[in-house]
Amino acid sequence: MKLTCAQRRFNLPRPDNPLSPRVHAMRSVQPLPTERIGLLLLLIISYLVVSYAQQQKPLLASTLQPSLSLRHIYHHSSSTGKYPNMFRRMDYSGIQALQIADNLGKPYTFSVKQNLGRRYRPASPLPYLMRAAQTPRQMHYAMGIHNMEIDYGLLPDVADSDTVLSLAEMTNNAYSDPDTREDWYDLGTKWNVTSSFGWESDGLRGHVFGDPDNTTFVLSFKGTSAGLWTGGPTGEKDKFNDNLLFSCCCARVSRAWRTVCDCFVGNTYQCNQTCLETSLLDEETYYSLAMKVYIELADQYPDATIWLSGHSLGGSVASLVGQTFGVPTVTFEIPGERLASRRFHLPAPPAINWDDIPLWHFGHTADPLFVGVCTGPSSTCWYGGFAMETRCHTGKVCVWDVVNEKGWRVDIRSHRIHDVIENILKKPEEFPIPECKQELECVDCALWDYPDDRDPPSTISTSCSTIPEIPDPTEDPWKRKKYRQ
Ligand SMILES: *[C@@H]1O[C@H](CO)[C@@H](O)[C@H](O)[C@H]1NC(C)=O
Ligand SMILES: *[C@@H]1O[C@H](CO)[C@@H](O)[C@H](O)[C@H]1NC(C)=O
Ligand SMILES: *[C@@H]1O[C@H](CO)[C@@H](O)[C@H](O)[C@H]1NC(C)=O
Numbered sequence: 001m002k003l004t005c006a007q008r009r010f011n012l013p014r015p016d017n018p019l020s021p022r023v024h025a026m027r028s029v030q031p032l033p034t035e036r037i038g039l040l041l042l043l044i045i046s047y048l049v050v051s052y053a054q055q056q057k058p059l060l061a062s063t064l065q066p067s068l069s070l071r072h073i074y075h076h077s078s079s080t081g082k083y084p085n086m087f088r089r090m091d092y093s094g095i096q097a098l099q100i101a102d103n104l105g106k107p108y109t110f111s112v113k114q115n116l117g118r119r120y121r122p123a124s125p126l127p128y129l130m131r132a133a134q135t136p137r138q139m140h141y142a143m144g145i146h147n148m149e150i151d152y153g154l155l156p157d158v159a160d161s162d163t164v165l166s167l168a169e170m171t172n173n174a175y176s177d178p179d180t181r182e183d184w185y186d187l188g189t190k191w192n193v194t195s196s197f198g199w200e201s202d203g204l205r206g207h208v209f210g211d212p213d214n215t216t217f218v219l220s221f222k223g224t225s226a227g228l229w230t231g232g233p234t235g236e237k238d239k240f241n242d243n244l245l246f247s248c249c250c251a252r253v254s255r256a257w258r259t260v261c262d263c264f265v266g267n268t269y270q271c272n273q274t275c276l277e278t279s280l281l282d283e284e285t286y287y288s289l290a291m292k293v294y295i296e297l298a299d300q301y302p303d304a305t306i307w308l309s310g311h312s313l314g315g316s317v318a319s320l321v322g323q324t325f326g327v328p329t330v331t332f333e334i335p336g337e338r339l340a341s342r343r344f345h346l347p348a349p350p351a352i353n354w355d356d357i358p359l360w361h362f363g364h365t366a367d368p369l370f371v372g373v374c375t376g377p378s379s380t381c382w383y384g385g386f387a388m389e390t391r392c393h394t395g396k397v398c399v400w401d402v403v404n405e406k407g408w409r410v411d412i413r414s415h416r417i418h419d420v421i422e423n424i425l426k427k428p429e430e431f432p433i434p435e436c437k438q439e440l441e442c443v444d445c446a447l448w449d450y451p452d453d454r455d456p457p458s459t460i461s462t463s464c465s466t467i468p469e470i471p472d473p474t475e476d477p478w479k480r481k482k483y484r485q
Contacts, residue, residue, distance in 0.1 A: 064114065064215075065111055065112065065113050065114075066111070066112060066114070066211040066213075066215060066216040067109045067110070067111050067211055068109065068110045068111075068112060068166070068170070068209035068210055068211055068216065068217070068218055069092075069094060069097045069098075069101075069108055069109045069110070069209060069210070069211075070092050070097040070100065070101070070207065070208070070209055071091070071092055071097070071208050071209060071210040071217070072089050072090060072091055072092065072207075072208040072210075072297075073089070073090045073092075073205060073206070073207050073208070074087075074088070074089050074187075074205065074206040074207075074208070074293045074296065074297070075087070075088050075089075075090075075184075075203060075204075075205050075206075076203050076204050076205075076206075076289040076290075076292060077202050077203040078202055078203050078204075078284060078289065079134075079284050081202030081203055082202060083191055083193055083202075085188075085189065086186075086189070086191050086193070086203075087186070087187045087188050087189075087292065087296075088184040088185060088186055088187060088191070089184065089185045089187055089296070090181060090183070090184050090185070091185065094212070106169070106172070107169060110166035110167075110169055110170055110209060110218075111162065111163075111166055112156055112157070112163045112166050112167065112216070112218070113156070113157035113160045113162070113163045114154045114155060114156060114157055114216070114305070115154070115155055115157050116152060116153070116154060116155070117152065117153070117155040117358060118150060118151075118152060118356050118357075118358075119150075119151050119152070119153050119155070119326050119327075119328060119357060119358050120148040120149070120150060120151065120326040120347065120352060120356070120357055121148065121149060121151045121325065121326035122143050122147065122148060122149075122324075122325060122326065123147035123148060123149045130142040130143055130291075130295060131292075131295065133288070134284060134288065135281060135282050135283065135284060135288055136280070136281050136283075136285060136287055136288050136291075136344055137281035137282055139288060139291055139324075140281075140324075140344070140345065143324075148326060148347050148351075148352065150356075151326065153305060153328070154216070154305045155307075155328045155358045156307055156328060156330055156358075158330060158360050158398070158433070158436065159433055160433075161425070161428040161432065161433050162428075164330070164362065164425060164433060165421065165425040165426065165428075167218065167307075167309050167330045167332075168311075168332055168362075168417060168420060168421050168425050169421060170207065170209050170218050170220050170309055171220045171222070171309050171310055171311040171314065171315070171332060171417055172311075172417055172418065172421070187296060203289065204221060204222070204286045204289045204290055204293065204314075204317070205221070205222045206219050206220065206221050206222075206290070206293040206294075206297070207219070207220045207222065208220075208297060210301075210304070214301055214303075214304055215303075215304055215305060216304060216305045216306075216307075217297065217301060217304050217305070217306045217307070218306075218307050218308075218309055219293070219294060219297055219306060219307070219308050219309070219318075220308075220309040220310055220311075220314070221286075221290055221293075221308070221309075221310040221314040221315070221317045221318045221321075222310065222311075222314040244261065244279070244280060244283065244285065245280075245285065245287075245316065245337070245339075245340040246316070246335045246336065246337070246339070246340065246388045246389065246390045247388070247389045247390075248269075248271065248339075248389045248390075248444070248445035248447075248448045249263055249264050249269075249271035249276065249445075249448060250262065250263050250264060250271070250276070250279070261275065261276065261279040262275070263275035263276045263279065265451070268449075269447045269448045269449060270448070270449045270450075270451060271448055271449070271450050271451075272450075272451060272452075272453070273450040273451065273452035273453075274452055274453040276343060276450070277343055277345075280340075280343045280344065281343075281344065286313075286317050287317055287320045287321065287340075287344070290317045290318070290320070290321045291321055291324060291325075294306075294308070294321050294325060294327070298325075306327060307327065307328045307329065307330065308321060308322045308327050308328070308329040308330075309329065309330050309331065309332075310331055310332070310334070311331070311332045311333060311334075311417040312332075312333055312334060312335070312369065312415065312417075313334070313335070315331030315332055315333070315334035315361070316331070316334045316335060316337040316340070318331055319331050319334065319337050319341075319359060319361070319394060319395070320337060320340060320341060320344065320346065322359055323341055323346040323347060323357075323359065323394060323395075324344075324346060326357070328358035328359075329358065329359050329360070329395075330360050330361075330362065331361045331362065332361075332362050332363065332417055332420060333362070333363045333364075333367050333369060333370045333415050333417065333420060334361055334363070334369075334370065334393070335369050335370070335372065335388050335390060335391075336372050336390030336391040336392045336393055336442075336444060337390070337393060337394060338390070338392040338393055338394050338439075338442070338444065339390045339392065339444045339445065340390075341394050346394075348394070354394060354395050354396060354438050355396070355438065357395060359394060359395025359396065360395060360396050360397075360398055360436050361393045361394075361395060361396070361397045361398065362397075362398045362420075363397065363398075363399055363400075364399065364400040364401070364402045364414070364420070364424060365399060365400070365401045365402055365403040365404070365408075365410075366402050366403050366408040366409060366410050366411060366414045367410075367412075367414050367415045368381075368410050368411075368412055368415070369381070369388055369412070369415050370415070371391060371410075372388070372389075372390055372391020372392075373391070373410065374388045374412065375388065375389050389444075389445060390444045390445070391442065391444060392439055392442035392443070392444045393439055393442075395438070396436040396437055396438055397436065397437065397438075397439055398433065398434045398435070398436040399434055400424055400431055400434055401434075402424070402431075
């Protein structure tokens with residue numbers, strides 16, 4: 001069934017309505033007895049909130065345990081892809097989802113436990129402006145990103161290993177190209193493209209899992225750069241994005257590399273901060289595409305609880321979107337996205353406490369991408385043309401130290417979500433859920449110096465004479481088609 005614009009509602013609260021849409025709807029629509037019950041519940045919840053707000057514990061465990069299955073797949077092409085800005089949605093009935101799961105030999109439903117807790121959300125989104133926005137800068141402007149207010153909502157129970165396993169399974173790449181159906185529903189511009197051939201390798205996909213009652217949804221992002229790890233297709237756009245988001249300075253790894261922006265100063269480790277932020281905020285990135293997918297889903301189910309998830313680069317994008325909209329997010333094996341979050345000016349300490357926001361990153365120490373050691377001329381990332389130089393994460397990290405405790409070797413193959421699921425998450429007795437905590441004392445790109453034109457001149461460091469020049473590799477890794485083991 002197609003939605004008309006008139007049927008759509010935006011689910012974030014207006015500035016004049018501090019109550020969440022769910023509470024608002026309950027109060028205004030239901031008949032009197034239900035209203036009383038609702039009010040009583042509200043009072044109980046308020047009491048619990050006030051009494052437990054200081055403790056970082058779940059406020060209330062819900063007895064509801066929604067069972068989610070594949071409901072939609074969104075695809076948003078980039079503006080430079082074969083089909084520029086194509087934005088589509090494929091809907092799945094329960095039977096179709098069951099058939100796909102069956103064919104792939106994958107589970108069909110994913111059960112998640114939830115509890116009530118604190119979160120942040122933007123105080124004043126302006127949906128119309130946001131829909132029209134193309135770049136992160138326009139998005140941020142449209143939603144007044146700096147005004148976040150505290151809110152309470154249902155969060156995934158990340159202390160429960162079955163819930164974490166379910167979330168990981170939902171990010172599994174096996175769902176990427178489930179079949180060859182052609183009945184995509186165009187959101188926005190109509191595209192008379194009946195075959196998906198040729199555009200799988202461009203853009204961003206969001207897989208939506210939901211329960212039959214439409215109360216709870218998990219949106220899992222997948223960037224196509226997953227191809228780097230699986231041997232599948234990888235677009236230049238992916239490398240551009242990743243190198244912009246996860247490198248110290250425009251992927252200026254060496255003079256032989258093609259850089260993604262011109263912000264480095266001279267031949268030393270200096271990078272123009274103003275230039276860097278301008279390039280990032282004014283470019284279309286997977287982050288901006290992912291925000292559109294989230295807005296679309298939140299619009300379709302205005303009263304639902306939505307969580308974000310993702311593995312690897314898809315997880316980083318999920319995290320950035322989660323921080324932007326205050327959406328609970330659980331990621332797996334993502335590269336350090338703290339630097340990207342800073343460059344986008346997303347809410348960060350000291351303005352907010354990362355212990356307060358529902359943002360969890362699961363990973364293990366044998367994954368070079370997660371711990372930030374997939375760098376240098378001998379690494380897989382280098383061979384693939386990826387400058388993954390960051391290692392610090394936002395929110396809380398939940399780390400299985402398999403290197404020290406189990407003697408695992410650091411190996412890029414352990415990055416795959418399939419391996420994490422089979423070797424860690426499915427063995428909860430051997431690998432219990434680790435403690436989740438902030439990464440304090442973590443520093444990214446320590447060698448680099450970021451002079452900012454907006455700083456007073458005295459703070460611009462010029463003491464770089466002792467730092468050696470960046471060595472050149474023997475060839476340009478961008479020219480390679482596939483990564484080699
Ligand atoms: C779409 O393309 C098909 C074949 O390429 C053509 O037969 C059909 O008329 C087109 N439909 C529209 C609405 O343009
Ligand atoms: C859930 O949403 C779908 C649209 O995706 C709709 O067809 C269905 O009727 C909804 N179910 C309930 C119980 O509201
Ligand atoms: C830094 O970048 C900004 C914006 O691109 C530019 O105006 C400025 O001149 C640059 N500063 C230096 C020192 O290169």
